[in-house]
Amino acid sequence: MTGFRRLAALLLATLALLAGVTACATRPRSESTAPAEDPASAFPVKVELPGQPPVTLAQQPKRIVSLSPTATETLYAIGAGDQVVAVDEFSNFPPQAPRTDLSGLTADAATVGARTPDLVIAPDNAAQLADGLKTVNVPTLLTPSAATLDDAYRQIEVLGQATGHTKQAAQLVDRMRSDVDEIVRSTPKPPQPLSYYHEVSPDYYSATSQSFVGNVYGLFGLANIADPAGGKFPQLSGEHIVQANPNLIFVADAKCCQVNAAAVAARPGWDTLDAVRRGHIIELDDDVAGRWGPRVVDLVRAIGAGVAKAQQG
Template structure:
């Protein structure tokens, strides 16, 4: 009993000292307000909106999320909402634990999606008919367009975080991505002259111009896109156009879908004379990393940085 009383006395004394120190301490100078704290109980109901899309009202924190967007799926898990995800589309292959199904934003109807009993569905912005059907079932739908820039991508991540009750984690993630990307760009020496590049989306020479999201990423390094004169975000180039442009760098974003390799490119008629091929500047990208705008876009930026550095160091 004596030991118990002694322990209680020590605890009371410690609490008294802590209270006294807190009460008597000089108030520190004003600092920046702290970042938002995840508190799902107080954060809902919430109205969220991705710029250019309709606002979505969520009465409470979603517990059964269906993601029909591979980028959204990656983002959900990165911000800590993975446990709330009950189903993802057939193309959501990252992370591995995501519950993949045969669902598709373009081929599945509202009844099939509704069978998952979702309280939030995230889909690409071209799934308008599906969205209308789900809204008729009183299922909130957040449509996610392809961003035009990295800033748009950060904003989309933050909105997904807000919609799922992970506001702070999403803001932290976007902040880390921004810092990592800025550091990679700033640490990449500028070449003596602007470098040209070709970004291959498919072996039949569909590509992405500077009007696309991925094109805006390349632009951060001052690279010149040989496809820009073709216009539009995703034109198809002729083989003659590519050979005549003779790009300094070739980036392959069709290595997984179509098994295109640097060796296969070198074997194309006339391509072995291209500067990028002769000097070993054909970069094999991960299709998914190059085609999505979620957390792994940092990996794409790193690949571009390494390729640009290689042109200066041989």
């Protein structure tokens, strides 16, 4: 009898074990036992940016190649830096990003594929690269230039979803929104709109209110002297700038072309400009002014400081 009881107990234990295994094998995916904070549990995921084809990621990418300086900054800001194995030659921030000689403008599928990526992030004009990588099953997320701050926020959120850092991306966007709102709210409002000239290059290429950076200036109610020229990045004439006599001059070509306040003041005829006479020339970081990533808050802060300075005399 004792032997029978032992045999029965062993049989029941075996059946219980098999039932458990069967239950685990047939459990619906929605009842996954993966921890809620496990980034990999969010995959597979489908992400999409406006005007671009959707991208499906079967699992969390571990080898990301970024060919967009803005995307590179964002990846590190949301905690995905450890997943980045290569970035393009212009991705100079943060300093620890693994820069290469890759280019978002000219890179081909074979060269990028040699880095064995499981996700490539590139500008939206790299459709040919995306098609080439598709043939070797490498998903490519194309990122269009942001036109507004909301576009920039959306792009950060999508990069968070694509990399398994949805929560971190949402927190970053919340901080950015809060910081931008606070800077704009605390900046003194002039009785009349101040006019400004934003310089992209020394040959007087500028940015209108239709551009992303122009949209940021618009938060402060500034009047852009480049708007009559139309488009996003028109080339102005020196005569037009002098005639417009802007209250503020923002130069975003200090790194590329060594343009600073002294260089602007030394231009023929510019000594008559209100912005020059009053010292209202603000030197911007070229990279910050030309990207729509997390450091856009620094751009807003610099513009706010310029607006406040112009009202002090």
